[in-house]
Amino acid sequence: MTAAFVENGQASDGRAWDYLLQTWRELDVPEGWRAEIDEGQIVLVPPPHAHHNGIAEAVQSRLYRGLPEGLGIYQTLGVHIAPLGKLYVPDLVVMPTELIAAADPEVSDPMDASEALLVVEITSRGNAREDRTKKYRAYARAGVPMYLLIDRFDTRGPMATLFTEPNEDGTYKHTDAVPFGKPLALPSPFDVQLMTGEFPGPAV
Numbered sequence: 154m155t156a157a158f159v160e161n162g163q164a165s166d167g168r169a170w171d172y173l174l175q176t177w178r179e180l181d182v183p184e185g186w187r188a189e190i191d192e193g194q195i196v197l198v199p200p201p202h203a204h205h206n207g208i209a210e211a212v213q214s215r216l217y218r219g220l221p222e223g224l225g226i227y228q229t230l231g232v233h234i235a236p237l238g239k240l241y242v243p244d245l246v247v248m249p250t251e252l253i254a255a256a257d258p259e260v261s262d263p264m265d266a267s268e269a270l271l272v273v274e275i276t277s278r279g280n281a282r283e284d285r286t287k288k289y290r291a292y293a294r295a296g297v298p299m300y301l302l303i304d305r306f307d308t309r310g311p312m313a314t315l316f317t318e319p320n321e322d323g324t325y326k327h328t329d330a331v332p333f334g335k336p337l338a339l340p341s342p343f344d345v346q347l348m349t350g351e352f353p354g355p356a357v
Contacts, residue, residue: 169193170238177231177240178261187229190240191287198242201277207353208275208303209244216247216271219345224270225250231263232272234291241266241288245273266295270342275303289316290323299339300325303352313337313349 173190182188185200213226220226230246233239240263247270256262266272272292274284284302292300293316300316311333316325317340331337337347 174240174262187242189231189242190238191283193238198280201244201275204305204352204354205244205275205277208305209273211351211353212273212301212303212347213245215345215347215351216245216339216343219339219343220247221342223250224248224342225253227253231261232266232269232295233263234266234295236294237291239291241291243272244275245271247271266292266297269295269297271299271301271339272297273301273303276306278306281306289325292316293319293325294321294323295319301339301347311349311352313347315339 173193173195177188177190177195180188180195182197187198189196189198209228213228216226224247227246227248228244229242230248231240231242232246234241246264248264248268249270252264252268256264274288276284281304285304289300289302296319298317298319300319302314302316303312304314305311309332312330313333314328314330315337316328318326320326329337331349333349333352335349337349339345339347
């Protein structure tokens with residue numbers, strides 16, 4: 154993970170956040186890279202491994218089987234964690250399509266994370282800790298009802314974990330974890346089994 158420091162101060166400060174967001178909008182990010190805002194700076198995340206992309210495709214394909222009308226699955230969609238002044242670009246986000254359609258076509262602004270129904274993060278070797286800790290707390294604080302963490306580098310072996318029922322203190326009440334190879338149930342409104350045995354490749 155490569156960090157590009159932009160400005161001193163916390164992004165939660167109004168002027169600092171406005172400056173960071175404007176800079177984020179104007180960045181010419183290399184193809185395949187993602188730009189996020191965290192800890193008062195802009196962070197550039199390099200393109201992931203092919204297995205990472207294969208897992209994202211497998212999850213998206215499975216989600217589509219139970220996706221209700223009016224919801225969409227989005228890649229490279231920025232989401233704003235308003236309580237913490239952060240902006241992340243998850244691997245997958247499930248969001249109401251009407252919110253996407255209503256976005257200003259002239260401004261590349263992030264969506265409010267609190268509007269997401271599901272956020273999916275797939276760890277890479279360089280960002281696994283952030284996905285397990287900072288992003289876990291951030292999505293809980295934002296009120297994201299489901300956070301799916303697919304961790305190829307868990308010390309127990311590759312794991313898929315679904316966190317549900319967020320608390321304002323930045324934790325989730327419920328955790329359902331399975332090792333790769335076992336199915337993971339995604340509850341309503343999806344009502345599908347995530348077949349982790351379909352995920353490509355071993356952890357790398």
